[in-house]
Amino acid sequence: MKRFFGKSFITALVAVLLGLLAGAVLMVFIGANPFSGYLYLFRGGLMTIERVGNTLATATPLILTGLSVAFAFRTGLFNIGAAGQMLIGGLCATAVGLTLVLPKPLLLTVMVAAAILGGAVWGLVPGLLKAKFNVHEVVATIMMNWISYWTVYYVVPAYFKGAYLETESRKISEAASLKVEWLTGLFGGSYINLGLFLALISVIVIAFIIDRTIFGYELKAVGFNRHASEYAGIKANRSIIMSMMIAGAMAGLGGATFYVGYASNIQIGVLPTQGFDGIAVSLLGGNSPWGVFGAAVFFGMLHSGKGFMNAMTRIPPEIADTIIATIIYFSATSILIERNWDKLKKRAGGAK
Amino acid sequence: MKYVVEMLNIRKEFPGVVANDDISLQLKPGEIHALLGENGAGKSTLMSILFGLYTPDRGTIKVRGKEVGITNPNVANELGIGMVHQHFKLVYNFTVTENIILGMEMKRGMVLDTKSAAERVKGLSERYGLNVDPHAKIEDISVGMQQRVEIMKMLYRDAEVLIFDEPTSVLTPQEVRELMGIMRNLIAEGKSIILITHKLKEIKAIADRCTVIRRGKLAGTVDVASTSEGKLAEMMVGRQVSFRVQKEERQPGKVVLDIRNISVLSSRKVLGLKDVSIQVRAGEVLGIAGVDGNGQSELVETVTGMRRAESGKIFLKGTDITDMSVRERIKAKMAYIPADRHKHGLILDYSIENNMVMKVYYQQPFSRNGLLNGDAIREYAKRVMEQFDVRSGQGPAASARSLSGGNQQKTIVGREIDHDPDLLIAVQPTRGLDVGAIEYIHKRIIEQRDNGKAVLMVSLELDEILNLSDRIAVINGGEIIDIVEAGKVSENEVGLMMAGVKRGETA
Numbered sequence: 001m002k003r004f005f006g007k008s009f010i011t012a013l014v015a016v017l018l019g020l021l022a023g024a025v026l027m028v029f030i031g032a033n034p035f036s037g038y039l040y041l042f043r044g045g046l047m048t049i050e051r052v053g054n055t056l057a058t059a060t061p062l063i064l065t066g067l068s069v070a071f072a073f074r075t076g077l078f079n080i081g082a083a084g085q086m087l088i089g090g091l092c093a094t095a096v097g098l099t100l101v102l103p104k105p106l107l108l109t110v111m112v113a114a115a116i117l118g119g120a121v122w123g124l125v126p127g128l129l130k131a132k133f134n135v136h137e138v139v140a141t142i143m144m145n146w147i148s149y150w151t152v153y154y155v156v157p158a159y160f161k162g163a164y165l166e167t168e169s170r171k172i173s174e175a176a177s178l179k180v181e182w183l184t185g186l187f188g189g190s191y192i193n194l195g196l197f198l199a200l201i202s203v204i205v206i207a208f209i210i211d212r213t214i215f216g217y218e219l220k221a222v223g224f225n226r227h228a229s230e231y232a233g234i235k236a237n238r239s240i241i242m243s244m245m246i247a248g249a250m251a252g253l254g255g256a257t258f259y260v261g262y263a264s265n266i267q268i269g270v271l272p273t274q275g276f277d278g279i280a281v282s283l284l285g286g287n288s289p290w291g292v293f294g295a296a297v298f299f300g301m302l303h304s305g306k307g308f309m310n311a312m313t314r315i316p317p318e319i320a321d322t323i324i325a326t327i328i329y330f331s332a333t334s335i336l337i338e339r340n341w342d343k344l345k346k347r348a349g350g351a352k
Numbered sequence: 353m354k355y356v357v358e359m360l361n362i363r364k365e366f367p368g369v370v371a372n373d374d375i376s377l378q379l380k381p382g383e384i385h386a387l388l389g390e391n392g393a394g395k396s397t398l399m400s401i402l403f404g405l406y407t408p409d410r411g412t413i414k415v416r417g418k419e420v421g422i423t424n425p426n427v428a429n430e431l432g433i434g435m436v437h438q439h440f441k442l443v444y445n446f447t448v449t450e451n452i453i454l455g456m457e458m459k460r461g462m463v464l465d466t467k468s469a470a471e472r473v474k475g476l477s478e479r480y481g482l483n484v485d486p487h488a489k490i491e492d493i494s495v496g497m498q499q500r501v502e503i504m505k506m507l508y509r510d511a512e513v514l515i516f517d518e519p520t521s522v523l524t525p526q527e528v529r530e531l532m533g534i535m536r537n538l539i540a541e542g543k544s545i546i547l548i549t550h551k552l553k554e555i556k557a558i559a560d561r562c563t564v565i566r567r568g569k570l571a572g573t574v575d576v577a578s579t580s581e582g583k584l585a586e587m588m589v590g591r592q593v594s595f596r597v598q599k600e601e602r603q604p605g606k607v608v609l610d611i612r613n614i615s616v617l618s619s620r621k622v623l624g625l626k627d628v629s630i631q632v633r634a635g636e637v638l639g640i641a642g643v644d645g646n647g648q649s650e651l652v653e654t655v656t657g658m659r660r661a662e663s664g665k666i667f668l669k670g671t672d673i674t675d676m677s678v679r680e681r682i683k684a685k686m687a688y689i690p691a692d693r694h695k696h697g698l699i700l701d702y703s704i705e706n707n708m709v710m711k712v713y714y715q716q717p718f719s720r721n722g723l724l725n726g727d728a729i730r731e732y733a734k735r736v737m738e739q740f741d742v743r744s745g746q747g748p749a750a751s752a753r754s755l756s757g758g759n760q761q762k763t764i765v766g767r768e769i770d771h772d773p774d775l776l777i778a779v780q781p782t783r784g785l786d787v788g789a790i791e792y793i794h795k796r797i798i799e800q801r802d803n804g805k806a807v808l809m810v811s812l813e814l815d816e817i818l819n820l821s822d823r824i825a826v827i828n829g830g831e832i833i834d835i836v837e838a839g840k841v842s843e844n845e846v847g848l849m850m851a852g853v854k855r856g857e858t859a
Binding site for chain 1: 656658677678679681682688690695696697698699700701702706710711713714719722723724
């Protein structure tokens, strides 16, 4: 938590503000009023309890893919494969949900476990390749993305073909959905589902692993300085494999929250964009679990509010995407922000 | 013209530190002017200003009496100021001539005119007694020769003022002597030299005057001939220092480390160690002397478990450790102070306390059932920091990066010694440290020996080897040339062995 409110929090905040500012400039360029634009954008995300629910539901997979990227990054690994891990996790959950007939709590448990397992395997392979053969994880995870893309392309029409369309699976039954009545009711019929709680638990567990355990100590040590870790007797290769596996598991779980929570079937021919947005979430969140949580909720709000903004003004929804892109850009160049912040602070100190 | 270069009242500030505070340095034509100071005192900053890498916040620079603004290294080159860098900037698969003309190639039409360049190189080489073959490839010539190529680069560009940055750190004693000869030739031909160094002996041997800086401030400029080494050291550190480590005679005990006939492949997949056998006993310091890159790192990495031996065995207190993992060796009471403290010794982005427990974090009381115990770690780090005089402004939670070099090294030394090892391996334990920190770390190493521990020390500083060791093993080309009693050998003899000449043979 301390980290969240420290320097990286300020950096993230500045990146967000600069992004919003850039968005405002764009709105002015197309002749719209940025104040009403932002008003409708934020109202679209937060106006009613239902919209808040949708914001959180949109944020849920982002929290998990963000965690996935952030966790790998803490071990010095760049997980580009969250999309593929998420997709395979979604496929596993859907497959279980469409096959097994069990009471809802039990069925959901098995589905979630399957999603986690699928994602973990998709992370394990690049981890092993990295540790044993020094194959760069960026290359390996991108390849794994396509393997899961084509796996879904084959498996869904072959075994879970939808009632009308070849390109998507059958809808899962209500018993197999992470949506539950009381929660949907509480949020006025929104897409919100149990995935949010799974994501929250994951944030807490990952934060605990990173900060408090021997395992986390080793992972971070390897991420900061692999050589010194090896000299201290830490098995760097094992850390790399474990880290990629856990990162994959997080993204896999994210797939479950999306395909059997937010949605109720799985399409072929689509790599989920949430996988790649996870990189941005992780970046903006300063690679810390709670930072990821905050960043994901913020992005979720922009995503779910942009439709309303478009409906109420002449501003196209792409402006919201541009704002997100600009924020990513500013957080990627956060070193610049930090440096200027230091300079500013120094000048203020000198003026006293 | 009284001075060829004058740097007057130079001030340079970096965020948080004043690197140079009102420093003046005046270089007479035809003199060797030493620039002495501890690490971080501001020597490199001052020279980088002269070489145009930094611009000063205040102060003036005059070259041949005229005020100049040196905004980048090209301006410095045009003013006849050249720098021989500590780490050579050479293209290894180019010839000497090609390296020298790099950046100012002469062309004849579309074709590179290396022939006349080579002739000019040859002429310069003869004039200054450099003895460099213009057609040799860099990868085929010795380090000392490579340094001469760097010098030649400056001469080729008609430099009048040459800055030597710690030039002797990579050389054997014989090569050092030759370099001093070359420097004298340069002076005789009317060049002027600024010599950056922290080695007092060299200053006494060659420099005319010496400017000392201490913590960014000028401590004074003195005439070398009339100033003692002790006085120079005092100016540099700000207090009196002892050079000799107090060390009593001691009878070594049982063999602790027994290396038997190991052969090891180097990173380039050639034999880096050939059939090496060494024994280190309890209560003795065995020093490994040698020029850098002669098998020292292969030896140390094999003993610590970072590298596999092709053949041979290693025993620690009678136990075969040849196939043990790094952690098993640490558990068997082996401690290791690596040469590169940033790359191998510390995790710079970790806090000091996390670095302190880097080898024991998984044991009680630092953790239990997989969970770290922050309080125990902090208590422990505080105690070791106190015991080993590690000074950190923000306490044990500050990152290791925020510490000075000396305090970083003390952190490592403290961590390793506090684990109460039977064998301490120290590689270049005082590299880049100031006199005060060196004195401290030497004392601690000798203390280990006096407590009956075995110490294997690798150093490129011959003084350090001669000063601390009970026995000296000289390594050259991956082979142990000889193992001698430290008291019964002269610096010169060790120097010859470092060059591969066995005792009794002539060079």
